[in-house]
Amino acid sequence: MKPVFRLEQQQHQQHHTAVLSGLHPATTYHIRMLAINGIEPSAYTDPIAAKTQEEAPVGPPQSVHVETLGPDQLLISWKPPQVELWNGDLLGYVIYWNVHGASSVGGNHTSSHTIRGVSVNQFRLTDLRKFTRYDITIAAFNGVGVGPQSAVVTATTQEGVPEAPPQSVACSPLSSQSIKVSWLPPPSNRHGGLLQGYKVIYRPVLKDNIIHVATSEVKRTSSIETYLHGLLKFTNYSIRLLAYTSVGDGVVSDPTYCSTEQDVPGPPAGIKALALTGDSILVSWLPPEQPNGIIVQYTVYIETSETGPVEKHEPTSFPVRVAPGTETVFEVRSLVELQRYEFWVTASTIVGEGEGTRPVTQTPNSRAPARIASFSQILRQAVKSSVLLPCVSVGLPIPTITWRRIMDIIRGEAGSIYEISQQGTLSIHRLDKSKEGNYTCMAKNLWGEDQVTYQVLVLMAPDAPSLELQHTTSRTIHLRWRATDDGGAPIQGYILSYKRDHGNWQEVQLDSDRLSHTLQSLHCGATYHAYLTAHNKVGNSRPSSIVTAVTKGGDGDSNENLVVIILQHPVYLNLTWHSIQNSQ
Known part of the structure; x- marks a missing residue:
């Protein structure tokens, strides 16, 4: 055996030790010894094996x-x-x-x-x-x-979509049809890539008297401010923003609300002029379909209607201030019997006076035929509520009033579902779907008769939407749904509820024009449950069926941190042996 290390010691003790240094860690060495005197060396001992202790690695991967x-x-x-x-x-x-x-x-x-x-x-x-x-x-x-x-x-890492919405979103009205919107970019560490621009998502907020569905519009811009034009007058808008990269759209901001300014109103939606007595006429009208603001006044105009070349005079006007409970009727007095008069009505906001109705003509008459000042309308009312159907009648002698539903006469009684006031107004209480239909008020006297018809529609909460799973990834669940019956009133939005197994329910508010959503930042390999409800002006739908989905992959969320205590020591072997006694 060729020695790798050689150690020579001159000792005269009976018990000897030696230290072999400069060895490699975690290495097995074979060791043998011999003794030397003045004559010749002894034979080697049988080899023994010894292994040095480990040390931390000294080379990188x-x-x-x-x-x-x-x-x-x-x-x-x-x-x-x-x-x-x-x-x-x-x-x-x-x-x-x-x-x-x-x-x-x-x-x-x-x-x-x-x-x-x-x-x-x-x-x-x-x-x-x-x-x-x-x-x-x-x-x-x-x-x-x-x-x-x-x-x-x-x-x-590759480019993705922005992980945060734009910040500090603010808006202010510029006119009755324009709004300025400004914002700041998402935090720089949440861009997810190179920002290509922003999308401004805006839509009018539904009012109770609006029955059409308001859809969202989108404006793209690379700036951090923009101007929205061509908006509805005196309308509250919901404004949301997102940033996008070449990969796709980022997170949408919470809505910010801003209303356009008031403007002059449109014309009142209808007008009637009815003979009341021999020297008076009752003018009635409907509010404008486009009020464009808060109506503060109506103005009733009257002008003598003559045939042939006569001198024209400025029409006489009668302002009618609007206050809570104000009826849209006005009695014009001190007229000349059988003289023909022309009437029209305008509405005003704080901005100014709007257009007038079409003119209508009427003559005062002491033999006034039965007429109804109320207007035929479609009335939409929530289930379990009450609805009032006015029937303001005029004529001499005073007309008799009859209410009918289809061919059946309605006899209202106090405390019942149907009540008829002394003024002829029909009240319907505890509405349900069975009360839907046409209700007709008839007024009749010696000189004539008239009628108006109301179509009553009972609004319900929406039916439960149909929710289904599209697909999953390790961190996301993609869901889509289909709206069913809206109950007669536009769906105003959805609430998506979800939770992890044994976790707490969380909610996501979604706009009415959304029909899909992606749950993000989920745990991989985890089970989630979700359901959806819709809501309109009446209330919330029943929840959809619960959808259960499992994200892909195993639970790879835990990153262990290695804590190691490094023991530093010299690498050596402590050798011990005994001398062989000379028998001579």
């Missing part, structure tokens, strides 16, 4: 490579350190990473993950920031400690 898998994932691969640098049996690897420039890898901002098993040679980092540059190193470890880190490898 090799061929470290990082590949981009997506907007939030990187794939890291490597090879083990050179075997002679292991200093023991490798147990695994520690991966360190941080955002480039945040600090040196291994500093306070560094994340780490421990991989156990020397045969593993790749790992996927997930939940990273989109479109972000990362510094990555790897170190091997054994039972004693962690070795040196590899050289830093830098890689950038």
Whole structure:
């Protein structure tokens, strides 16, 4: 056996020790000895085996490579350190990473993950920031400690969509049909890529008297302010914003509300002029379909209607101030019997007076035929509520009033579902679908008769929407739904409720024009439950059937941090032997 190390000591003790230094860690050595005197050396002892203790590896992993898998994932691969640098049996690897420039890898901002098993040679980092540059190193470890880190490898995640909405959204009206909107970009660390621009999503907020569905409009801009034009007058708008990259749209902001300014109103929706007596006429009208503001006054205009070339005079006007409970009727007195008069009505807001109705003519008559000043209308009322059907009648002698539903005469009684006041108003209480239909008021006297018809529609809460699962990923669940019966009133929005198994319910508010939604930032390999409700002006629908979905993958959320105490000591062997006594 050729000696690797040779140690010579001259000792005269019965018990001897020696230290072999400069050895390799975790290495088995075969040791034999001989004794030497003045004559000749003895034979070697039988060899003994001894192994030095382990030390932390002194070489880093090799061929470290990082590949981009997506907007939030990187794939890291490597090879083990050179075997002679292991200093023991490798147990695994520690991966360190941080955002480039945040600090040196291994500093306070560094994340780490421990991989156990020397045969593993790749790992996927997930939940990273989109479109972000990362510094990555790897170190091997054994039972004693962690070795040196590899050289830093830098890689950038792919571009994604913005992870936060625009900030500080503000709006202000510029006119009755325009609004200015301004905002700030999302936080710089949440851009998810290179921002291409913004989308301004706006829609009018439904009013109780609006029955059509208001859809959202979208305006694109690369600026951080924009102007919305061509809006409805004196209308409250819901305004939301999102930023987008080349990959797609980001998170939508919560709605900000802004109302356009008032303007002059449109004309009243209808007008009647009815002979009341021999010197008076009753004028009635309907409010404007487009009030464009708060109506503060109506003005009734009267003009003598003559045939032939006569001198024209300025019409006489009678302002009718609007107050709570004000009826849209006005009695014009001190007229000349059988003289023909022309009437029209305007409405006014604080901005000014609007257009007038079409003119109508009438003559005072002491033999006034029965007429009804109320107007035929369609009335929409919520279930379980009450509705009033006015029937203001005029004529001499005073007309008799009869209410009918189809061919049946309605005889109202106090405290019943149907009540008829002394003024002829029909009240219908505790509305349900069976009360829908046409209700006709008839007025009759010696000189004539008249009638108006109301169509009563009973509004219900929507039916439950139909919710279904589209697909899942490791972090998202994509849902879509179909609206069913809206109950007669436009759906104003949806509430999506969801929870993880054994978790608490969470809610997401969604606009009425949304028919799909993606639940994001979920746990992978987890079970979730979701249901949807719709709501209109009447109330909420029943919940949809519960949809259960499982995100893909296993639970990869936990990143272990390796804590190792490195024991530093010299590598040596302590040898002990006994001298062979000379028998001579």
